[in-house]
Amino acid sequence: MKKTSHTMRHHKLLVFSSLLSAFAFNLSAQTFETYEQAIPGTEVKFKMVAIPAGSFTIGSAANDSKKEQDEAPQKKIELSAFWMEEHEVTFAEWDAFFKNMEVPQTKAIAVDAVSRPTAQYIDLTWGMGRDPKQPANSMSQQAGIMYCKWLYEQTGIFYRLPTEAEWEYTCRAGGAPISNDPKSLQEYGFFKNNSAGKYHKVMQLKPNAWGLYDMLGNLTEWTLDQYDAAIYEKLSDGVKDPSTPPASKYPRVSRGGSYLDEPEALRCTNRIPSSAEWNKRDPQIPKSRWWLTDGMYMGFRIARPLQQPSKEEIEKFYASYLK
Numbered sequence: 001m002k003k004t005s006h007t008m009r010h011h012k013l014l015v016f017s018s019l020l021s022a023f024a025f026n027l028s029a030q031t032f033e034t035y036e037q038a039i040p041g042t043e044v045k046f047k048m049v050a051i052p053a054g055s056f057t058i059g060s061a062a063n064d065s066k067k068e069q070d071e072a073p074q075k076k077i078e079l080s081a082f083w084m085e086e087h088e089v090t091f092a093e094w095d096a097f098f099k100n101m102e103v104p105q106t107k108a109i110a111v112d113a114v115s116r117p118t119a120q121y122i123d124l125t126w127g128m129g130r131d132p133k134q135p136a137n138s139m140s141q142q143a144g145i146m147y148c149k150w151l152y153e154q155t156g157i158f159y160r161l162p163t164e165a166e167w168e169y170t171c172r173a174g175g176a177p178i179s180n181d182p183k184s185l186q187e188y189g190f191f192k193n194n195s196a197g198k199y200h201k202v203m204q205l206k207p208n209a210w211g212l213y214d215m216l217g218n219l220t221e222w223t224l225d226q227y228d229a230a231i232y233e234k235l236s237d238g239v240k241d242p243s244t245p246p247a248s249k250y251p252r253v254s255r256g257g258s259y260l261d262e263p264e265a266l267r268c269t270n271r272i273p274s275s276a277e278w279n280k281r282d283p284q285i286p287k288s289r290w291w292l293t294d295g296m297y298m299g300f301r302i303a304r305p306l307q308q309p310s311k312e313e314i315e316k317f318y319a320s321y322l323k
Helices: 091-098 141-155 164-172 311-322
Strands: 035-038 045-051 054-058 075-079 082-085 220-226 252-255 271-273 303-305
Touching: 045 164, 054 164, 075 164, 082 164, 091 141, 141 311, 164 220, 164 252
Parallel strands: none
Antiparallel strands: 035 045, 045 082, 054 075, 082 303, 220 252, 252 271
16 A cells, blocks of 8 residues: 545644543552453453553654655654554454344444444455454444444443554564564565465464564554644654544554555554545445445554543543544
């Protein structure tokens, strides 16, 4: 996938500290450690990896020959502790939601209710397979957020997509990012050179230093953020838990690169703006808000802040992203 230029109005950066990580609760009742989450009523489980609070420098260095303009200037970021899913959401996890007959199936996405996607009108795996351990693909950002909302209803735990700052911090894993030299990269991620033109089951290659798989390659992953090419220019050094809230449907930020990409795209700092072109062959009028006909490389993994917001704040959060 190649970045495309976008014209969009400048909007003010808002730091969702109140929604993302700043609600106090009784930490003595909870140990911050990696844990396994079961989806009630199913045999499906997945691991949430504890990511420590810390600081890092977001973006690419001025002397990095591979950087793109939207990856600079570098800024120092502070992040609260959170959990990140060990791997991309699989079809096993997704189908626990998609095939849950107790949830209404709707074409529209209602902000005040949980609904599940309509059936796919064609095979959006494009013949690459639908094994329970393969990552769920062709996902819109809103489909990922609705999955998080459904999971919250099932478990009482607030799940969401990671912010792009959280995503890059986790990708870097406390040190230098994984090299995108093809020989090194093929040990950690599936990309054009080693994917055979398809995505693969999760956890087939090496994890990064924090134990997360496929942070680079396999599927490109959604983050929460609205894309702003100049966002790093607007950040102040030392900002804590930054996130750019939704302002328009396009573009939003995705990260990591996919099985279709050249190795140059698989960098922790690479910011990939979404485009309406990812759904250009959708025959529906209006086009689906759930599926991407030309975004077969799009998936997601989920995150959870250490400090859970109140019920009211959680509802407000989901509504702001599903509107």
